Amino acid sequence: MISLTPAEIEALLLSLRISGVAVACALPFAIIVATALALGRFPGRFILDAIVHLPLILPPVVMGYLLLIALGTRAPLGAWLYETFDLRFVFSWTGAALASAIVSFPFQVRAIRLSLENVNPGLYQAAETLGAGPIDRFFSLTLPLALPGIIAGAITAFAASLGEFGAIITFVSNIPGETRTLPLAIYTAIQTPGGELAAARLAALSIGLAFAGLLLSELALRRIRKRAAS
Amino acid sequence: MSIGVNVERSLKTFRLSAEFNIPEPGITALFGPSGSGKTTLVNMIAGLVRPDRGHIQINDHVLFEHSRGINLPVRKRRVGCVFQDNRLFPHKSVRDNLFYGARRNPHKLPQDEQQAILEMLDIWDLMDRRPNLLSGGEKQRVALGRALLSNPDVLLLDEPLSALDHARKQEILPYLEWLRDHRKIPILYVTHAIDEVARLADHMVIIDQGKTLATGSVFEMLGRTDLAPLAGRFDAGTVLAARIVSRDPKAEVSFLECGGQRLVVPYLGRPKSDRVRLHIRARDVMIARTPPHDISANNIIPVTVTKISDEPGDTIDVTMCFGQDADATLLAETSGRPKIHARITKWSGSRLKLQPHQKVFAVIKSVTVNGQLRDR
Numbered sequence: 001m002i003s004l005t006p007a008e009i010e011a012l013l014l015s016l017r018i019s020g021v022a023v024a025c026a027l028p029f030a031i032i033v034a035t036a037l038a039l040g041r042f043p044g045r046f047i048l049d050a051i052v053h054l055p056l057i058l059p060p061v062v063m064g065y066l067l068l069i070a071l072g073t074r075a076p077l078g079a080w081l082y083e084t085f086d087l088r089f090v091f092s093w094t095g096a097a098l099a100s101a102i103v104s105f106p107f108q109v110r111a112i113r114l115s116l117e118n119v120n121p122g123l124y125q126a127a128e129t130l131g132a133g134p135i136d137r138f139f140s141l142t143l144p145l146a147l148p149g150i151i152a153g154a155i156t157a158f159a160a161s162l163g164e165f166g167a168i169i170t171f172v173s174n175i176p177g178e179t180r181t182l183p184l185a186i187y188t189a190i191q192t193p194g195g196e197l198a199a200a201r202l203a204a205l206s207i208g209l210a211f212a213g214l215l216l217s218e219l220a221l222r223r224i225r226k227r228a229a230s
Numbered sequence: 231m232s233i234g235v236n237v238e239r240s241l242k243t244f245r246l247s248a249e250f251n252i253p254e255p256g257i258t259a260l261f262g263p264s265g266s267g268k269t270t271l272v273n274m275i276a277g278l279v280r281p282d283r284g285h286i287q288i289n290d291h292v293l294f295e296h297s298r299g300i301n302l303p304v305r306k307r308r309v310g311c312v313f314q315d316n317r318l319f320p321h322k323s324v325r326d327n328l329f330y331g332a333r334r335n336p337h338k339l340p341q342d343e344q345q346a347i348l349e350m351l352d353i354w355d356l357m358d359r360r361p362n363l364l365s366g367g368e369k370q371r372v373a374l375g376r377a378l379l380s381n382p383d384v385l386l387l388d389e390p391l392s393a394l395d396h397a398r399k400q401e402i403l404p405y406l407e408w409l410r411d412h413r414k415i416p417i418l419y420v421t422h423a424i425d426e427v428a429r430l431a432d433h434m435v436i437i438d439q440g441k442t443l444a445t446g447s448v449f450e451m452l453g454r455t456d457l458a459p460l461a462g463r464f465d466a467g468t469v470l471a472a473r474i475v476s477r478d479p480k481a482e483v484s485f486l487e488c489g490g491q492r493l494v495v496p497y498l499g500r501p502k503s504d505r506v507r508l509h510i511r512a513r514d515v516m517i518a519r520t521p522p523h524d525i526s527a528n529n530i531i532p533v534t535v536t537k538i539s540d541e542p543g544d545t546i547d548v549t550m551c552f553g554q555d556a557d558a559t560l561l562a563e564t565s566g567r568p569k570i571h572a573r574i575t576k577w578s579g580s581r582l583k584l585q586p587h588q589k590v591f592a593v594i595k596s597v598t599v600n601g602q603l604r605d606r
Contacts, residue, residue, distance in 0.1 A: 125278050126317040128304040130331030130380050140330075144321045 008202060010177055011185035018093055018181055019161040022100035023108070023154050030108035030153065035142060037109070038116035039124075056106045064170025067099055071171075095172035096179045100161035107160050108153035115149025116142065148224045152217055159213035163206070182206050233258070233384060233416055237274055237284035237294075246270055246440035256432035257410045257417045259448065261424070267440040268420045272386045275418070276311055277304035288383050288416075305334075310377030310415075314389045316369040318361035324372050325357045331380025339381045350408055351375045367398040371405060378409075385409075385417045391426060399426075406430055428452060428469050428509035428598065452509075466547065467511035468570045474504045489552040489568035494528045495597055509598040515572035516593040517548060519582055529594040533570065534558040535586050538579065546579045548572045554589040570594075 004012070036042070037049055055063055071078040071089045081087045089095035119141075127137050143150075165183040172179040174188065186202045189195035236249040246267045252258045260268045273279040275286055275293065283296040288309075293302050310331075318327050328348075332338060339347075348354065351371045361369060370390055377385060387406075391399045403426075409417065410430060421427060427434060427448060434451040436443045444451060452469045472488035477497060484498040486506065498506070521530055533550035536559050541547050551562030551569045561567045570592050584590070 120315070120317065122313060122315060122317045123319060125276075125304070126311065126313065127319075127330070128278075129276055129307075129309055129311045130376070131305045131334035132330075133305060136334070141319065147321075 004201065004205075005198070007176065008185065008198070008205075011180055011182050011202070012205060014093065014177070014179075015162055015181040018097045018100055019158050021094075021097040022104060022161045023158045025097070026101040026105050026108060026157070027150070027154060030105060030157075031112055031143070031146070031150065034109045034112035034116060034146070034149075035138070038113045039142075052109050053106050055103045060103060060164065060166030061170050063103060064099060064167035067095070067102075067167070067171045071095070071098075089172070091172055091175060091179065093172075093178050096168045096181065099167040099171045100164045103164050103167050104157035104161040107157040108150075111153030111156060112146050112149040115146045115152075119145045148221055151220045151224065155213055155217035155220065159210055162209055162213075182209075232287075232289060233275075233418070234285070234287040235271070235275065237271070237281035237286060239270070239274070239279070239282045241267065241270065241440065244440045248437065248440065248442045250435045250442050250445045252416065252418075252433055252435075252445075254432070255414050255416045257406070257419050257430050258433040258435060259427040259431035260418055260420045260435050260437060261427055262422065262437035264422055266437045268422075268437055269388055270440075271437070272311075272388050272418060272420055275307075275384070276309045276386055277302060277307050291383060308381075308383040310380055310382030310385045312370065312373045312377050312385070312387045312390045314392055316361070316373045316393075318364075318369055318372055318376070320361055322360075323357065324353065324359050324361065324364070327361065327372055328353075328357075328375050328379055331376060335380050337381055339379060344379055347375060347378050350412075351405060365398070366394050367401045370394065370398075370402055374405065374409075378413075378415075382415070385415050386420075387417060388420045389422070390419075391423070392421075403429060424452075425509070425598070428467070429507060466571060466573065467509060467514075468568075470508040470510070470568050470570075472506050472508050474498065474500060474502055474506060476502065491531050491552055493531075493594075493597065495599055498599060506599050510570060510594055510596075511598075512547060512571040512573035514595040515570060516595065517550075517572050517574060517578070517582060517584070518591040518593055521591050522593060525593065527593045527595055529597065531570070531592045531594070533590060533592045534562075535584060535588045535590060536562055536569065537586060538584055541573070544576050545573050546576055548574060548579070548584060550590065550592055559587060 033048065033052055037045065068090065069075060071081070073079055073082055073088065073090060078089065087094070089098055123141060124137055127141055132140060163183055165187070168179060168181060169184060174180050174184045180188065182202055182205065186199050186206070189199035189202060233252045237246070239246045244267070248267070248271055260271060262268050270279055274281050277293065280301060281294060281296065284294070285292065285296065286294040291308070292300055293307050294300060319330065322330070332344070351374065353368070353371055353375060356364060356368060356372065361372065364372065374390070391402055394402065407430065409415070410432070419431060431448045433446065434448045435445045436451065444454065449469050452467055454466070470488050472486040472493065475485050475487045475492070477484040479497055482497040483494050484496070484500070486493040486495060488508065493508070500506070518530070531552060532554045533552055534554055535548060535550050537549040539547045549569055549571055551558050551567050553561070553567065558567070562569055572592060
């Protein structure tokens with residue numbers, strides 16, 4: 001069994017933390033946006049759709065660059081956040097989480113939206129005739145019916161953000177223990193003479209994580225389908 | 231209990247312009263061919279579709295009034311809906327489906343009435359199941375229960391049986407009859423199946439191309455042969471109220487009394503003095519000038535011709551009232567003495583030299599008792 005060095009364990013835990021925070025913080029927004037896109041009829045829906053999907057096609061480095069410009073401590077928004085909330089994104093793990101959240105956001109929205117679009121709209125009408133208002137319908141129908149999509153989307157987004165490289169390194173740099181996640185650690189190892197074995201170990205770890213994520217997502221979906229059928 | 235509807239709306243292919251008033255409780259059938267605007271009409275009452283103008287009122291509760299800018303939101307209308315496609319919530323158990331509306335309604339049904347509904351629908355064993363494990367008939371029973379338990383002012387049933395096969399339909403119909411006879415709630419029942427109308431409805435609103443063609447009691451409307459061409463679905467006939475007077479299980483017959491006449495039908499398995507409803511289609515009635523003997527038909531009723539009307543094609547419609555006394559025709563108009571319709575060929579009509587006030591015999595080939603065909 002290959003044992004991991006403390007630095008590698010640090011990178012692994014950091015990756016898990018950053019991805020976890022990214023997915024958890026993005027989830028409520030993803031649910032709202034997905035509900036708006038799936039059920040709402042409003043002007044500008046098309047534009048919202050495009051903005052949400054932008055990170056899928058934009059090079060991650062560009063994403064990181066844009067974040068740097070917007071949230072750097074010398075940028076107006078970044079300076080304001082720092083002064084009023086003591087919230088600093090650049091060169092910090094929170095910035096890495098923000099970058100991961102944005103880049104993996106479309107995965108969450110797509111999965112949730114798909115499961116919402118599969119719901120018979122007649123169910124909402126039925127609920128309305130039974131006295132349920134809009135907020136009531138959201139919590140009693142929309143949310144539980146979207147649960148498979150929410151879980152699948154969260155797991156996919158988590159896996160995708162574990163692999164995020166370009167946006168993180170551009171926005172928050174490569175600081176050990178603060179922003180050096182697994183992909184950044186692999187990159188560093190490759191750049192270091194004699195680091196091939198370390199790179200291989202970390203790569204194997206990444207592959208293992210990816211498989212675990214897929215497996216988990218599949219199990220979760222099966223459980224939900226089973227529950228729905230019982 | 232009354233329902234008043236007078237609405238207009240432009241639809242894709244025609245203009246919906248419907249007006250009807252139902253002054254009493256009971257089941258009112260909204261009858262018409264597919265695509266005639268029936269579903270749009272109930273959706274307007276439910277508030278799911280907005281009329282261009284007009285008004286909708288249930289008792290003294292105004293749901294929509296264009297001129298006063300009133301348009302109550304769906305959830306404040308107190309309508310109970312059962313849709314063609316049950317629309318049960320797939321992620322909730324039968325119990326949670328049933329009480330979804332009741333939990334949200336401040337005017338709850340008293341406990342004992344809730345119990346009576348659940349008892350009647352016989353769904354105790356299904357309570358913990360999810361809807362996808364129910365049969366089509368069970369799903370509609372749950373949907374019916376869900377609507378009833380929300381304690382609505384009116385029940386809107388939009389072709390609740392059309393997705394079910396014949397056997398499942400027969401399974402649901404008794405529940406609807408129970409509703410009609412035991413609960414005071416008015417029911418609007420959308421259908422294009424005349425046998426369902428004949429069996430269930432008290433009133434009838436006939437709709438075609440978005441217009442209300444006629445409104446009235448089912449007994450009167452089903453006999454109106456001028457409405458017969460309606461998409462070929464309108465199978466004119468007679469609906470009669472009858473009472474079981476005696477029965478003979480050995481001979482496998484039940485005797486009914488209807489308008490002073492005795493009718494015999496195969497054994498019904500129902501107690502004496504139970505009320506039943508008969509549907510006799512006009513094409514199942516023959517006319518004889520003298521009482522025929524040695525004939526397989528069990529029911530031969532002395533009648534008097536009241537009206538003969540031409541039909542498109544080679545048939546005529548003969549309206550006859552029960553009895554052959556001198557003032558039979560008059561009594562049929564004034565005292566509601568039952569009438570019966572026969573559809574015969576023009577050739578038979580002229581051969582028998584039929585004319586109004588003539589005393590003849592109606593030979594009934596088959597009677598449908600509460601939806602079940604008898605005496606073929």
